[in-house]
Amino acid sequence: MTVTIKDVARRAGVAQSTVSLVLNQKENIHEQTRLKILKAIKELNYHPRRSARGLATRKSNNIGFILNTQFFTQTEPFYTKVFLGASFEAIKHGYYVLLASVDDNFDPKKSLPNFLLERHVDGVVLAGRVPDSIITYIRQQDIPIVLVDYRVDHFATHAVLIDNLNGAYEAVSHLINQGHRRIAFVGGSCHHPSIQERYDGYKKAIGVLGSHNELNDKLVDLREEESSPQIGFDSTKKLLSLKPRPTAFFTVNDAVAIGCIKALRQSSLRVPEDVAVIGFDDVEWGLHMDPPLSTVRVFKEELGATAARKIIHIIQNKTTVIEKTIIGTELVIRESCGGMRTKDKYEF
Amino acid sequence: MTVTIKDVARRAGVAQSTVSLVLNQKENIHEQTRLKILKAIKELNYHPRRSARGLATRKSNNIGFILNTQFFTQTEPFYTKVFLGASFEAIKHGYYVLLASVDDNFDPKKSLPNFLLERHVDGVVLAGRVPDSIITYIRQQDIPIVLVDYRVDHFATHAVLIDNLNGAYEAVSHLINQGHRRIAFVGGSCHHPSIQERYDGYKKAIGVLGSHNELNDKLVDLREEESSPQIGFDSTKKLLSLKPRPTAFFTVNDAVAIGCIKALRQSSLRVPEDVAVIGFDDVEWGLHMDPPLSTVRVFKEELGATAARKIIHIIQNKTTVIEKTIIGTELVIRESCGGMRTKDKYEF
DNA sequence: CTGAAAGCGCTTACAG
DNA sequence: CTGAAAGCGCTTACAG
Numbered sequence A, B: 001m002t003v004t005i006k007d008v009a010r011r012a013g014v015a016q017s018t019v020s021l022v023l024n025q026k027e028n029i030h031e032q033t034r035l036k037i038l039k040a041i042k043e044l045n046y047h048p049r050r051s052a053r054g055l056a057t058r059k060s061n062n063i064g065f066i067l068n069t070q071f072f073t074q075t076e077p078f079y080t081k082v083f084l085g086a087s088f089e090a091i092k093h094g095y096y097v098l099l100a101s102v103d104d105n106f107d108p109k110k111s112l113p114n115f116l117l118e119r120h121v122d123g124v125v126l127a128g129r130v131p132d133s134i135i136t137y138i139r140q141q142d143i144p145i146v147l148v149d150y151r152v153d154h155f156a157t158h159a160v161l162i163d164n165l166n167g168a169y170e171a172v173s174h175l176i177n178q179g180h181r182r183i184a185f186v187g188g189s190c191h192h193p194s195i196q197e198r199y200d201g202y203k204k205a206i207g208v209l210g211s212h213n214e215l216n217d218k219l220v221d222l223r224e225e226e227s228s229p230q231i232g233f234d235s236t237k238k239l240l241s242l243k244p245r246p247t248a249f250f251t252v253n254d255a256v257a258i259g260c261i262k263a264l265r266q267s268s269l270r271v272p273e274d275v276a277v278i279g280f281d282d283v284e285w286g287l288h289m290d291p292p293l294s295t296v297r298v299f300k301e302e303l304g305a306t307a308a309r310k311i312i313h314i315i316q317n318k319t320t321v322i323e324k325t326i327i328g329t330e331l332v333i334r335e336s337c338g339g340m341r342t343k344d345k346y347e348f
Numbered sequence C, D: 001c002t003g004a005a006a007g008c009g010c011t012t013a014c015a016g
Helices: A005-012 A016-023 A031-044 A050-057 A069-073 A078-092 A132-140 A164-177 A193-208 A229-240 A254-266 A284-288 A300-317 B005-012 B016-023 B031-044 B050-057 B069-073 B078-092 B132-140 B164-177 B193-208 B229-240 B254-266 B284-288 B300-317
Strands: A062-068 A096-102 A123-127 A145-148 A158-162 A183-189 A220-223 A248-251 A276-278 A295-297 A324-327 A330-332 B062-068 B096-102 B123-127 B145-148 B158-162 B183-189 B220-223 B248-251 B276-278 B295-297 B324-327 B330-332
Touching (some): A005 A016, A050 B050, A062 A078, A078 A096, A078 A300, A078 B078, A096 B078, A096 B096, A145 A300, A164 A193, A164 A248, A164 A295, A183 A193, A183 A229, A183 A254, A193 A220, A229 A248, A248 A254, A284 B284, B005 B016, B062 B069, B062 B300, B164 B183, B164 B248, B164 B276, B183 B254, B229 B254, B248 B254
Parallel strands (some): A062 A096, A158 A324, A248 A276, B062 B123, B123 B145, B158 B324, B183 B248
Antiparallel strands (some): A295 A330, B295 B330
């Protein structure tokens, strides 16, 4: 009932291996027989079965996508977008992406994504912070890996990264150009390298001020916990007790910015009139906040799509040279940082 | 190198067909040989290959998940959550879900999700409004279907639905109990049956007022366009021109509520002091809005998980009796509707 | 350039 | 209750 390669071969009057050859775009086929076969394929509406192909080639044409379970409980569907980006890009190349999540306390001996066990993926992309143990496990299996928005210094792995440093640098520079000199760094969680990089960008921008340098450890609030609105709130409250208080807040991401603005409001400070705020990530609802949140846009879908392209490339070409791709960001000026209205205060 | 069923058979000293039998939980196996085989499986860390299994059984153990492309451009990652719910539930049952999207002007003759062409899924769940043509196509292929948050009256299909009617009824009843009598229905798009049901719930609640009935067509603003913040804004502006103006706004979803509140604010109306607002869906950022948005919670992940369970059940049991499952909602009172402070105005 | 044959790793009648 | 054999639908050397 379902049409197979045999049917095509019969109809085209050739051997099934010949059909297979044209199916796989091999060279050295008479143009005539090629056309004949293509015609038969079209007429029969033939599509090779994945599982048959998979069995014969020992390839699944699937990509695994693993992320940390805890990211699902977060306010922001950040990695979900990365996943979507990867998923749709993969489809264009004939791959499907299978989703799985792992806990922080993941133990490869006890639980593992099924697609790893069944060798049902040709490669895997790992998004965000994941336990070392799973990276180690997958490498042992000799399955290619691409990290997205994460890196581990002691592992040489392919990675797609956000240009956090420059993103933060631009945002903070913007605040400086607005005339701000006491700029706080809010709610960073030291656990993630991305956060560290944002902090570095912050420092770099402040450093440019030179003698005007007000880089001051007290203006920085780094935390143990994962960034969240609550952390942003607490962090801001603490920073607000400084005398003189900061005039601008650069938050480590938009979720933190929410808590920050809430704290400011609770202290009867107006945004942006009394204090400027810039977030990071550019999540959905930033645009709808009051005031609309200025932020550093991260191209989440693009991160995922790039990771997909990269893992597919590795799978198909057995590339061995490790390569990191850094995706740029974009400063999005909305209202929470006061726009350009104080531009004339620029005073380098 | 990779361990196969043969290796297990050899190690356990049985035929590979026997191994296959215990793998597939068939009856009638000597407990002793079963144990022996299980032991060998564990020792060798054997896992059957999906593609081999798939080829032999002609099952893919995959589920397709199709949604309308346009939903990706929306403010709210509603269906993304449904997908996530389906995906993780499926994993528990040994299935993976493959994602695809279709356009409104989809034509099965021109483009089709690959997994349909390659018969790489055993069933598919369709989320939200999808073109009739794809439903028709899939049915022709004799692939089981489950709809989520959608239904087409002329197709008898399995479906997982939101209890929109009751959700809307409860929300509007709450407003009525707060003393509101002029309650507007904002920003509905007539295209989706869910919206129609929310409207019905609204009417039902208003209807209970009986002689106090202020059900008034003018208080209702139904639109052609898909619901969005912009629609909410426009719709609210229009409703605000009524004299006397509405004292409460029931918006057709949270995205619309955003625009609604923006319009109210622009008209110098305070929420909830001057006017109450209740949304629908309970999206992420509702909690972080100012004021935090009261809404009707839809259990998005649960919708997806239920759909996954259902399609798997159908796949495995060849169920033929059509069944619709309606998932309840939950009224979430936050600040935008004024809490219970006017409860004493209750006056049936 | 094309065909016949073996094999990928399972499952499923069919005997026994 | 268990084993030998065929078959699922492809791909890939290997001849020719």
